[in-house]
Amino acid sequence: MRRRIMTRRVLSLAAAAGIVLAALPASAQQAVDVRVTLSNFGFAPEQVRVPARQKVTLTLVNSAKGGHNFAARDFFRAARVDPADAAKIDNGTVEVPGHGSVTIALTIDQPGRYTLKCSHFLHATFGMTGAIVVE
């Protein structure tokens, strides 16, 4: 008898939790994955699309043997970066070692177009430039 009452209470708690989760906006539930590949000598995609006002998990993958970076000073200045990932960004630039990857969680409220390049010597000249479009 007592057990039956407990079971009922647990079930009603679970139902209440389900209602709360359903009421949350989609943006609060999960991050949007944005993946960018760095190679010799370019970014793919060249125009990186990032949704505004949503949690974003930005994953930078370097498919090359040598190092590249993701230099986007204005973008990172405008973004709110997860404190756990802040140390991965130095002066608006994220270094990605050869065959390595770096993941950064952030939110950006300001729509716009932000310039992107690799600031390694001559890499931008060789074509390693792009843009981040926040919309």
Ligand SMILES: [Cu+2]
């Ligand atoms: Cu580069």
